[in-house]
Amino acid sequence: MPIYNSFAVFLLLAISLVIASGFSLGAAMLVLGAVVLFRPNTRRARLERDDWLLMAVLAGYFGVHMVLNLAHQAPGREYDAPLRFLLAIPALLLLRAFPLQAAALWNGATVGAIGAGLLSLWQWLVLALERPGGSTNPIQYGNISALLAMLAACALARAIQLRQSLPWKLLHAAGVLLGLAACLLSGSRGSWLALPFCALVAGWLLLRAGQGRLMLKLATSALVTIALLALLPNSPLTARMRLAVTEADQYARSANADSSVGARLEMLRVGLQLAPQHLLLGWGKEGMMQAKAQMVRDGLASPSIQEHTHLHNEYVDALVKYGLPGLLTVTALFLVPLGLFATRLRRSANREVRLASAAGVMLMLSYLVFGLTQAFLTHNNGVMMLGFLIAILWSLSQQQPVGTANTA
Structure with missing residues (x-):
């Protein structure tokens, strides 16, 4: 089961944008795999208070929307998106019982970011699309590309900490650059707004780990890259901002x-x-x-x-469609996991746990910012990526006991 889970998570990220609804395959594998938890004598995770709180938020989002949709006599399709958060719960239970290999997440994100970047460049340079979007809307494409770039950056940090060979570091660095390229070429300005918040979290992590010099190098490289993109003739970055x-x-x-x-x-x-x-x-x-x-x-x-x-x-959108209960549930969906991941990040002494927790913090911050210009949770890919990434990152952050924080 750990190998099965690792493969499912790898697929969820690796083909999330290069194949239409590619994220659905890995997610479906996790949900279907949870059937093994019903077998007698199957290993089950010992759940903690925070596990129950996270599952309550996911279930509560579905429950509130189900009740309100019934009250408004909404058609059946309106139950689809909230249901995905409920389906993330068995995936979480499966991953807690049979932890995946951390490398599957980071490598899958890197492959997914590289694929997204190459597809964007193909659509922009060869097909002459003004705003590449793969097989989905450019806004969703840009948002998910930003998430993949963020996870690839975490993978690069992990490769540096583990002193992996140069080819692995270059592969993850390519994932970061191509994921950012896909995000920028999409013209999704909402996803651009999320990048500085993620950069601040990454910088704080590097400082905590005593990597101030590395942080300065990366920050300088990022600023130079943005400046070059802005100075390019017909740059999509400057054109979209001026517009x-x-x-x-x-x-x-x-x-x-x-x-x-x-x-x-x-x-x-x-x-x-x-x-x-x-x-x-x-x-x-x-x-x-x-x-x-x-x-x-x-x-x-x-x-x-x-x-x-x-x-x-x-x-x-939540306030108008579902009143104060809708606004409270979407706020809880973002803020409760953010608080839980931030607590794990602050208190954990384990390198892998801290990395997964940091990725969780950046995930939730990204969605908070995405929500300012797009109702991302009204789209299937927005719901699936959030619900299942919460489950995946939380399961990784729970694999080691929490202790006094250090700079490992």
């Missing part, structure tokens, strides 16, 4: 919502108007769509927002 500033200025001056940023700001305004009217249970998805359409007909909102099924902000 964002222009569109925000147009909305502020004339309420022009016929643009990416303008539509987001208009949806934010409309959402904040709708939310107070149904704070207890929310409008539901269909109710929100009908309310937006009515505002458009009454001339109170721009027609550009009418067809959007979410408000491009995780928190406002």
Whole structure:
């Protein structure tokens, strides 16, 4: 089972973006593999309070959405995304009972980041796509590429700490660079915002480990790379940032919502108007769509927002559709795992545990930032990557006892 689990985790990350819905295969393997836990005399993990708290958050997200969807008489498809968090629980139990090999996670992330970067370069250079997105939306593609780059950076740090051979270090470094390239080429500005937060966590870790010189080298390399990308002719980085500033200025001056940023700001305004009217249970998805359409007909909102099924902000979208319970559950989904991972990071003396915990902190920070410009949890890949990465990283962070922190 440890080999089976390791292979499933490797696949989940390695083919997550290069094959349509590639993340589903590894996730399905983990869920199906959990059937062995029902066999008599099968080894089971001794769960701690934090395990139960994490599973309660995952189950609570599903439970609250199930009740509210029933209240709003939502169609069956609205139960699909929340159900994925419930499915992450048996995967977590399986991984706690039969721990995977840590290298499977880090190597899978590196392979996935390299694949995402190469596919993006192919679509950009050969197919001449302005915003490469693989087989999904460029926004989701950029977000997941940022996650893979972050995990590949952790893999590189691990390779340095373990004094692995130069080819392994170069492979992980390639994963970081190509994952970042995929993120930048996607034009997903929300994912770009998450990168500095992850960099701060990585810098803090290097300082704690006495690697201040290495941190300065990496920070300098990152700044030089960003500067070079910004100075490139027709750079997608500078073009997208200038466009964002222009569109925000147009909305502020004339309420022009016929643009990416303008539509987001208009949806934010409309959402904040709708939310107070149904704070207890929310409008539901269909109710929100009908309310937006009515505002458009009454001339109170721009027609550009009418067809959007979410408000491009995780928190406002949850508040409008599901009221205060929806906002509280999505906040708990992000903040509780963040707190648990941060506690493990602060208190653990084990190198592998600290690395997995740091990755968990960066994962949750990324989703907190993604949610500012995209309702990522309304998309299958956003839900699957979050739920199952929480399970995977938490199982790794629990494989060693917690003790006094050190700089190992």
